[in-house]
Structures are given as C-alpha cells and as structure tokens.
Amino acid sequence: MFVTEAAEHQQNQTQQEQPLLEVRNLAVNFKVHGSDVAAVKDVSLSIPRGKTVAIVGESGSGKSVTSQAILGILPANGYIASGEIIYNHQSTRIDIAQLSPKGSQMRDLRGNQISIIFQEPMVSLSPVHTLLDQIGEALKLHKQVSKSGLRDAVLRMLEKTGFPDPERALTQYPFELSGGLRQRAMIAMALICQPSLLIADEPTTALDVTVQAQILQLIKSLQSEFGMSVLLITHDLGVVANMADDVVVMFHGEVVERGPIEALFNNPQHPYLKALFAAIPTFDMEDDARLQSLRPVTLDSKYLKQHRHQWTEEQKAIAPHLCIRNLCKDYQTRHGSWQGQASITHAVRDFNLQIPVGESFGLVGESGCGKTTLSKMLMRALEPTQGEILYNDGGQQININQLTDEQMRSFRPKMQFVFQDPFSSLSPRMTVLDILQEPFIIHGIGDPQSNKERAKELMHLVGLDTRFLNRYPHSFSGGQRQRISIARALALEPDLLILDEPVSALDVSVQAQILNLLKDLQQDLGLTYLFISHNLAVVDYIADRIGVMCRGQLVEIAPRHTLFRDPRHPYTHALMAAIPYPELDRPLDHSQLDRRHMDPTGWPEPFKLIDDDPGQMREIGPDHFIREMTTP
Amino acid sequence: MLKYLAKRILLMIPTLVVISMLVFIIIQLPPGDYLESYIAELESQGESVDPQKIEFLREEYGLNMPLWKQYLVWVTGFVQGDLGYSFEYNLPVSEVIGDKMWLTIIVSFFTILVTWAIAFPIGIYSATHPYSWSDYGLTLVGFLGLATPNFLLALVMLYLANRYFGTSIGGLMDPEYMDQPWSWAKIKSVLEHLWIPVLVIGTSGTAGMIRRLRANLMDELRKPYVVTGRAKGMGETRLLVKYPLRLSLNFFIADIGSILPSIISGAEVVAVVLSLPTTGPILLAALQSQDMYLAGSFLMFLAMLTVIGVLISDIALAMLDPRIRLQGGSKK
Numbered sequence: 002m003f004v005t006e007a008a009e010h011q012q013n014q015t016q017q018e019q020p021l022l023e024v025r026n027l028a029v030n031f032k033v034h035g036s037d038v039a040a041v042k043d044v045s046l047s048i049p050r051g052k053t054v055a056i057v058g059e060s061g062s063g064k065s066v067t068s069q070a071i072l073g074i075l076p077a078n079g080y081i082a083s084g085e086i087i088y089n090h091q092s093t094r095i096d097i098a099q100l101s102p103k104g105s106q107m108r109d110l111r112g113n114q115i116s117i118i119f120q121e122p123m124v125s126l127s128p129v130h131t132l133l134d135q136i137g138e139a140l141k142l143h144k145q146v147s148k149s150g151l152r153d154a155v156l157r158m159l160e161k162t163g164f165p166d167p168e169r170a171l172t173q174y175p176f177e178l179s180g181g182l183r184q185r186a187m188i189a190m191a192l193i194c195q196p197s198l199l200i201a202d203e204p205t206t207a208l209d210v211t212v213q214a215q216i217l218q219l220i221k222s223l224q225s226e227f228g229m230s231v232l233l234i235t236h237d238l239g240v241v242a243n244m245a246d247d248v249v250v251m252f253h254g255e256v257v258e259r260g261p262i263e264a265l266f267n268n269p270q271h272p273y274l275k276a277l278f279a280a281i282p283t284f285d286m287e288d289d290a291r292l293q294s295l296r297p298v299t300l301d302s303k304y305l306k307q308h309r310h311q312w313t314e315e316q317k318a319i320a321p322h323l324c325i326r327n328l329c330k331d332y333q334t335r336h337g338s339w340q341g342q343a344s345i346t347h348a349v350r351d352f353n354l355q356i357p358v359g360e361s362f363g364l365v366g367e368s369g370c371g372k373t374t375l376s377k378m379l380m381r382a383l384e385p386t387q388g389e390i391l392y393n394d395g396g397q398q399i400n401i402n403q404l405t406d407e408q409m410r411s412f413r414p415k416m417q418f419v420f421q422d423p424f425s426s427l428s429p430r431m432t433v434l435d436i437l438q439e440p441f442i443i444h445g446i447g448d449p450q451s452n453k454e455r456a457k458e459l460m461h462l463v464g465l466d467t468r469f470l471n472r473y474p475h476s477f478s479g480g481q482r483q484r485i486s487i488a489r490a491l492a493l494e495p496d497l498l499i500l501d502e503p504v505s506a507l508d509v510s511v512q513a514q515i516l517n518l519l520k521d522l523q524q525d526l527g528l529t530y531l532f533i534s535h536n537l538a539v540v541d542y543i544a545d546r547i548g549v550m551c552r553g554q555l556v557e558i559a560p561r562h563t564l565f566r567d568p569r570h571p572y573t574h575a576l577m578a579a580i581p582y583p584e585l586d587r588p589l590d591h592s593q594l595d596r597r598h599m600d601p602t603g604w605p606e607p608f609k610l611i612d613d614d615p616g617q618m619r620e621i622g623p624d625h626f627i628r629e630m631t632t633p
Numbered sequence: 634m635l636k637y638l639a640k641r642i643l644l645m646i647p648t649l650v651v652i653s654m655l656v657f658i659i660i661q662l663p664p665g666d667y668l669e670s671y672i673a674e675l676e677s678q679g680e681s682v683d684p685q686k687i688e689f690l691r692e693e694y695g696l697n698m699p700l701w702k703q704y705l706v707w708v709t710g711f712v713q714g715d716l717g718y719s720f721e722y723n724l725p726v727s728e729v730i731g732d733k734m735w736l737t738i739i740v741s742f743f744t745i746l747v748t749w750a751i752a753f754p755i756g757i758y759s760a761t762h763p764y765s766w767s768d769y770g771l772t773l774v775g776f777l778g779l780a781t782p783n784f785l786l787a788l789v790m791l792y793l794a795n796r797y798f799g800t801s802i803g804g805l806m807d808p809e810y811m812d813q814p815w816s817w818a819k820i821k822s823v824l825e826h827l828w829i830p831v832l833v834i835g836t837s838g839t840a841g842m843i844r845r846l847r848a849n850l851m852d853e854l855r856k857p858y859v860v861t862g863r864a865k866g867m868g869e870t871r872l873l874v875k876y877p878l879r880l881s882l883n884f885f886i887a888d889i890g891s892i893l894p895s896i897i898s899g900a901e902v903v904a905v906v907l908s909l910p911t912t913g914p915i916l917l918a919a920l921q922s923q924d925m926y927l928a929g930s931f932l933m934f935l936a937m938l939t940v941i942g943v944l945i946s947d948i949a950l951a952m953l954d955p956r957i958r959l960q961g962g963s964k965k
Contacts, residue, residue: 072864074860074863074864103869108866108867108868109866110866111863111864111865111866112864112865112866112867113866116864116865117864119857119860119861121857124856124857124858125857125858125860125861126858126861127858127861127862127876127880128858128880128955128956129879129880129953129954129955129956130875130876138862138865138867139865139866142865142866142867143866174955174956174959176955176956176959177959187861190861190865
C-alpha cells in the first residue's frame with residue numbers, strides 16, 4: 002500500500018520534471034531531383050511544460066522545418082531521416098518521429114495536443130469559409146460537440162482572442178478582417194482544443210509593430226491561462242527577448258547555441274549569435290555607429306562618380322529638392338454587397354513636406370497609412386486629387402503634375418524607385434545584364450558596348466561580381482536581388498531615390514548589409530533619399546529627419562535625435578513603445594498601445610482629429626512639428 | 634441582391650438589341666440574298682427561272698424593302714414569337730427547328746454529364762499525384778483527345794460500332810424509327826446510338842477540363858491554408874474536398890456561361906459527319922444558302938443563351954465565393 006503510493010508520487014514527480022517535448026538528434030532530409038538534401042542536421046532541444054522556447058535563425062536555417070517535423074506536416078518531399086521527437090503527455094510517451102504523418106494517431110495529436118499558427122494569416126486561412134466554420138472545425142474533429150455547443154465554444158474563443166465584436170465575426174470571412182484580427186482568428190483556431198503545445202511560426206513577421214506587440218501579449222496571456230508550452234520560431238531577437246524562457250539558435254540546419262535566455266543574451270558565445278546582435282538596428286544609435294553585417298559588402302563608386310555632376314551650393318539653396326504642398330488623394334469606395342453606396346476615403350490628406358538636397362528623409366507609418374499611395378503619386382503612377390509636387394532640378398523648379406508625357410519621360414531619370422519585394426520586382430526572364438541595361442535602352446542612351454561597361458560599373462557599385470551579369474535573378478539570394486534593384490535604380494544617375502520598404506522582406510543580417518550599402522551610397526554620391534518603412538529603428542538608422550504618418554497624414558516631423566529624445570505625439574509614443582528591443586531589461590510597454598495613442602479620434606487634446614478637421618502642423622521646436630487640431 | 638439581378642436583366646436588353654443588329658448585318662453581308670443564290674443554283678442545273686415568279690417571291694418575302702425595314706419586320710416578329718419563314722424548307726422556322734431541338738438537347742446534356750463524370754476523377758487524381766507515371770499516362774491520353782480532330786474520331790467510332798455492335802451508320806436512331814411517334818423501342822434505339830456522338834463530342838471537352846482542373850487544383854494544393862487544415866488534424870480526403878477542390882471550382886462555374894450556347898450549336902461538323910438530326914447541320918446549311926430568317930433565329934437563340942448562361946454563372950460564382958459576393962462592387 003505504502004509502496005504503491007510512493008511509486009505513484011514518484012511517477013507524478015517525474016512527470017512534472019519531464020519536459021513536454023524532447024527533440025533528440027533530429028535530422029530532416031528533402032528529396033530534390035532524386036538526391037537527398039539535409040535541411041536539419043542533428044538538432045536537439047527540449048520544451049519544458051508551460052514555458053516558451055524560441056528557435057532563432059534566418060530563412061533557410063531549418064527552424065521552420067523543425068517545427069513542421071514536430072507536427073508531422075513536412076512538405077511532400079521531406080522526411081525525418083533519423084532522431085526522435087518524444088512527446089510526453091500525461092502518462093503516455095509518444096515518439097512522433099515514428100508515427101506515420103498521415104496516420105490517425107498523428108492526426109489525433111495535430112490540432113488537438115499540438116497546434117500551430119503561421120506567418121501569413123491571410124493565406125493560411127481559407128478565403129471562402131467563415132470563421133465559425135474554420136475555427137469550429139478543429140474542435141469538431143477532436144471533440145464531441147453539439148452544434149450550439151460548437152458555436153458557443155467558438156464565440157468564447159473569439160472573445161478571448163480579443164475580437165471587438167465576436168458575434169459578428171462568426172459569420173465573417175478572413176478577407177473582411179485586418180491583418181491583426183486574422184492572426185487572432187488563427188490563434189483562436191489553434192487554441193480551441195486547448196493544446197499543450199503551441200508552435201508559433203513567425204507569428205508576427207507580417208504584422209505592423211503595434212499589432213505585433215498586441216499579438217505577442219495575447220499569446221503570452223493565453224499561455225498562462227491555458228498553461229501550455231510555446232515553441233516560438235522567429236528571426237527577431239527583439240521578439241525573443243520579450244517572449245522566451247529558453248533560446249535555441251539555428252544556423253544552416255544545426256543548433257549552434259542553446260540555453261536559458263539570460264545566459265544567451267547576456268553572454269552570447271557563438272560568433273553567429275554575436276553577429277546577429279550586432280546586425281540589429283536600435284532606435285538610439287550614435288550618429289557614427291554602424292551595423293555589423295554578417296556578410297559585409299564593399300562598394301566601389303569611383304566609376305559612377307565620374308559620370309555625376311555635383312550640385313553647386315546655389316543650386317541647392319534655391320529650393321528644397323522635393324517640395325510637396327497640400328497633397329491629397331481620395332479614393333471612392335463602395336460598400337454593401339451588391340448596391341453601390343459610395344463613400345470617400347482619404348488615403349493621403351493635407352500632406353506637406355520639404356526635403357532639402359542631399360537629405361535622407363525617413364517616413365514611418367503602419368500598413369494602410371497611405372505611404373505607398375504617396376510614393377506612387379510622387380512617381381506619377383497616381384494622380385493626386387489635390388496639391389502639387391515641386392522638384393528642384395539643378396536650380397530649376399519643376400511641377401511634376403504639370404509635365405506633359407514627353408517632358409515626364411525625360412524627367413524620369415532624375416527620380417528613381419526601389420521596391421519592397423526584390424523577388425517580384427525583377428523580371429525572371431531577363432539576365433542581370435538585361436535588367437541593368439534596360440534603363441539605358443529605354444532612354445536611348447549609349448550603344449551596347451558602352452551599356453555593358455555601365456552595367457559592370459553598377460555591379461561594382463553594389464558590391465556584386467561582374468561575372469554574375471549573365472545570370473538570371475532566381476540564382477540570387479534576396480539580399481543580392483535587392484542590390485541588383487538598387488543598381489538598376491541608380492543606372493540613370495538619379496538625384497533622388499524613393500525607397501519603399503526596401504529591407505522589410507529581408508533577414509536581419511541581410512538587412513544590415515543593405516542598410517549599410519544604402520547609407521554609403523547616399524554619402525558617396527550625395528543622393529537625396531525618401532526612405533519609407535514601418536520599422537522606426539530602420540528609419541532611424543538611415544534618416545536625418547523622420548516623419549511619422551498616420552491615416553494619410555503626417556503627425557510629427559523631427560530630426561532623428563529630437564524625435565527619439567522628445568517625441569510629442571501620442572502616436573509616435575505608441576510606435577516607439579511597440580518596438581521590441583533585444584534587451585532583457587527593456588520589455589514592451591503595453592500601456593502606450595491603447596486607443597488614446599492609436600486612434601486619431603481617441604487622441605487627447607490638442608491632438609484629437611475628427612473627420613471634418615484634418616488639423617494643422619505647428620512648430621514646437623527647431624525643425625520639430627506636430628499636428629494639432631485646428632483651434633476654432 | 635434583387636436590385637443587382639434586376640440591373641443585370643435590364644442590361645441584357647440593350648446587349649441583345651446590339652447583337653440582333655450585328656447578326657442581321659452579318660447575314661446580309663455576302664452579296665445577294667436567298668433568291669439570288671436560289672436562281673444561281675437553278676440556272677447552274679440548266680433550268681430556266683420565271684422572272685415574274687421571282688419578282689412575286691421577292692415581294693412576298695419583303696426582300697425588296699430597304700435593309701432597316703427588313704430588320705424591323707424580323708425583330709418585331711421575333712419578339713412576338715414569330716420566328717419567320719424558312720425559304721429552304723418552305724416551312725415556318727419554328728417547325729424546322731422544333732423536333733430537332735429536343736434531340737440536340739439530349740445529345741448535349743449527356744455529353745456534359747459524361748464530360749464531368751470522366752474529367753473530375755481523372756483531374757483530381759492527376760493533381761494529387763502529379764509527375765507520377767499514372768499522371769503522365771492520363772495526360773498523354775488527354776492530349777490525344779485534344780489533338781485528334783473530332784470528325785476523324787467520329788468516322789473511326791462509326792466503323793467500330795457498326796463492325797462490332799451492328800449499330801446502323803449515322804443518325805441518332807435506326808432508320809425504321811424515323812418520323813415515328815416516341816416508343817420504348819425508339820428510346821432504346823436512341824440510347825444505342827447516343828454514346829458515339831456523346832463520346833466524340835465530349836473527348837476534347839473532357840481533355841481540356843482535365844488539364845484545367847489539374848492546373849487549378851495543383852495551384853490550390855500549394856496554398857498555405859491546406860497546411861493549416863492538415864495541422865488541425867483533418868483527414869486527407871475531407872481536406873481535399875473542403876478546401877482546395879472547392880476553391881479550384883471557380884473556372885468550372887464560369888464555364889457554365891459557354892455551355893448553354895454549345896448545347897444548341899453542338900458540334901456542327903461532327904453532327905454532319907454522323908448525320909445527326911440535331912440543329913448543328915441546319916445552322917450550317919442555313920448560313921450557306923443565306924436562308925436569313927432561319928439563320929438569324931439560330932444566331933439570336935445562341936446569343937440569348939450565352940447572355941443567360943453568363944448571368945447564371947455570375948450568380949453561381951457570387952453564391953459560391955464570398956470574395957466575389959462581398960468585394961465585387963468595391964473599386965479602388
């Protein structure tokens with residue numbers, strides 16, 4: 002009698018101590034063209050009960066593959082070559098690596114005991130099924146529930162995940178929701194069976210910083226409520242610092258360092274992890290501080306400089322390089338399912354900005370704030386509803402909107418554009434040489450021989466080997482492609498470059514490389530930049546002056562140091578509070594992420610803006626402007 | 634929804650008016666009219682034509698009226714259900730088409746059913762087992778079906794059916810049942826003959842649909858929401874049917890718009906080769922001999938069915954896909 006009790010007690014004890022999930026010497030291979038390619042090599046990690054383990058690494062490091070192996074959802078050509086994935090549930094001990102991925106035993110675990118949320122909540126949800134259908138499905142598959150019980154359960158889950166109107170959300174489709182709400186729906190779906198392990202695969206990478214902060218907080222609070230473990234997969238050390246108890250660092254399919262977060266953050270050992278820390282831009286860097294890229298590039302601008310003519314001081318002094326006056330763009334949107342009820346949305350409203358020659362101006366705002374609409378209007382891809390754009394062309398003022406098509410054509414070379422996505426902005430059917438020559442051909446400059454020379458110079462300029470000229474874009478990495486598109490933008494020797502989120506599709510380490518390249522180019526060639534990004538820290542690294550944009554309007558403009566030391570606008574406060582720092586003693590400040598900071602109608606006076614009142618900019622310090630309500 | 638429907642139906646009226654004008658003009662485009670080609674035919678056979686009779690006929694049929702007047706006469710008659718008179722058959726158009734319409738619909742209906750019944754399983758199998766030997770094999774068969782001219786296939790099938798099953802050559806029934814009232818024996822004979830035109834007309838459609846279904850489904854199978862479903866613990870079959878298959882069906886619904894007119898026009902050339910008593914050959918002959926009221930009525934029917942078919946497929950699409958239903962009207 003005594004013995005059994007003691008044994009039972011001991012068993013309970015070991016169960017408590019046993020980690021929920023143990024991965025031992027896991028190797029995952031992919032069959033590619035008949036041969037095996039190792040994606041994950043000899044990976045071991047353990048996930049304790051109720052704790053969060055983060056896997057950190059850049060794209061292609063095998064971190065997502067590890068999570069897919071745990072869930073048995075590897076792509077069709079991937080398989081577990083060796084190793085164990087031990088799942089300790091209550092008194093049973095299951096080796097997931099031994100289960101057939103499509104078998105019923107694995108299906109019972111998936112979505113029930115272990116579930117996952119993905120990076121792209123839009124494409125990860127079916128667009129033609131309602132939330133009730135998709136969220137309830139997980140519960141229906143694993144538990145016996147009545148129809149009304151199912152509805153209640155989904156409703157409760159939507160409430161828990163912070164839907165403002167859960168009743169209405171039941172019948173909504175994913176495309177009717179914002180990115181943040183979609184991710185909340187995804188979380189609701191993953192957690193409805195109350196799993197003991199949640200795998201979060203880059204859950205916030207596709208989201209705005211403020212939304213990211215909210216989602217992270219939501220995951221954290223639900224974790225403590227359900228007492229589940231979380232396996233967080235991310236490339237963002239700032240997110241790790243805010244979420245994780247243990248950290249595993251992966252590089253090229255292997256674990257290079259792992260341990261409790263304090264040890265890793267305070268005393269990183271592996272050179273890769275150290276390099277990763279040095280590559281992250283933070284919001285308070287010194288003027289001459291430089292990011293350390295893992296793969297630094299050396300640029301060679303001597304050729305290009307020969308072609309360029311320097312602006313004289315007089316030319317610079319005549320007018321700002323770019324002067325945007327009272328720019329507005331309205332869209333007509335029709336609401337309602339079948340009948341047309343037109344309403345007007347102000348994508349850009351009352352926008353005034355002057356960028357002096359040679360300045361790097363950073364524009365920060367979240368998705369939907371109108372920053373892309375603005376850049377399109379500057380390139381005249383969209384006609385503004387109102388307002389004018391003046392360009393200083395070597396001392397001569399040009400009104401871009403009044404140029405004829407002919408004049409516009411000859412004006413184009415002066416102002417060029419770098420796109421966000423280096424994958425879709427380069428034609429897959431053209432070699433790099435063709436891509437770099439095309440601007441010359443379009444504008445009828447030079448002959449094939451000289452154009453090839455120029456293309457080579459451009460490759461030098463962005464630190465790429467000229468032997469790559471005959472390759473196609475698909476054989477380059479994301480960072481290399483972005484360098485090619487920067488080279489293309491510089492081909493016609495523009496004086497002003499508009500960069501629309503040029504690094505947001507890139508890994509942190511590559512991001513540092515591109516940012517350094519852009520910074521050097523700007524200083525070397527004396528370019529003027531309009532740098533658009535949602536990441537305040539990135540903008541801060543590259544810009545001299547920063548403008549914060551919200552709902553189509555600039556709400557605060559200031560030199561970068563001023564903005565950091567003395568931000569005045571509540572929205573700027575919110576943006577700054579939402580940046581996750583890769584430092585353990587600087588957790589996210591959620592108190593700033595409420596309606597009083599995020600919503601123009603909720604801003605305290607004098608910042609409060611309502612529909613009829615776009616407000617006006619007021620100078621409150623040297624070069625420091627904030628938008629306030631118009632005093633009646 | 635109702636308002637949208639009303640709007641769409643009202644929009645059909647001007648569309649059809651424009652089509653009727655085009656139809657009329659195109660039929661009149663070749664030089665001369667029915668009577669002239671009729672005279673030419675008689676003269677080429679060495680027969681003389683009484684000019685007075687011609688003049689009388691021209692008066693009778695209104696062929697000497699200005700073009701716009703002829704058009705108005707035709708259109709007003711059409712709206713009132715009077716389809717006009719066929720010169721070639723010396724019968725009202727409605728009587729010429731009448732019986733044949735039913736047979737055409739039967740042939741087309743079975744063709745569509747067979748097309749779907751073959752294309753769906755094969756398309757789904759090909760998409761879920763891509764680049765396998767079975768996929769390549771089915772693909773090859775599909776391409777053969779696409780590439781073989783239908784009339785050639787028709788001749789081969791006629792020969793085989795006659796040789797091995799003793800089915801009579803051509804037609805939709807044994808000659809003894811022609812112009813007989815419908816009876817069980819006649820229906821049996823029709824069914825016996827039906828499978829040849831159904832297979833012949835259906836092959837290229839089936840092959841095309843397999844290719845499209847395979848391509849669409851393969852695109853959908855790669856989408857992340859499939860992984861999401863799997864991660865929920867769904868079984869593979871249910872997962873396939875509920876998510877990727879459902880989303881790959883839009884092309885199929887959109888096809889309905891073009892199915893309706895093809896029911897009537899059928900496959901003309903095949904129908905001629907198989908001497909099917911369907912409407913296809915009549916349309917062909919009417920166009921050749923400038924039998925304007927018959928041809929005009931046909932083309933107008935086709936136009937109406939196209940317009941109605943497109944409307945039906947639009948409504949079905951909106952019902953199936955909430956993205957179209959809820960976002961359709963928004964302009965950016």
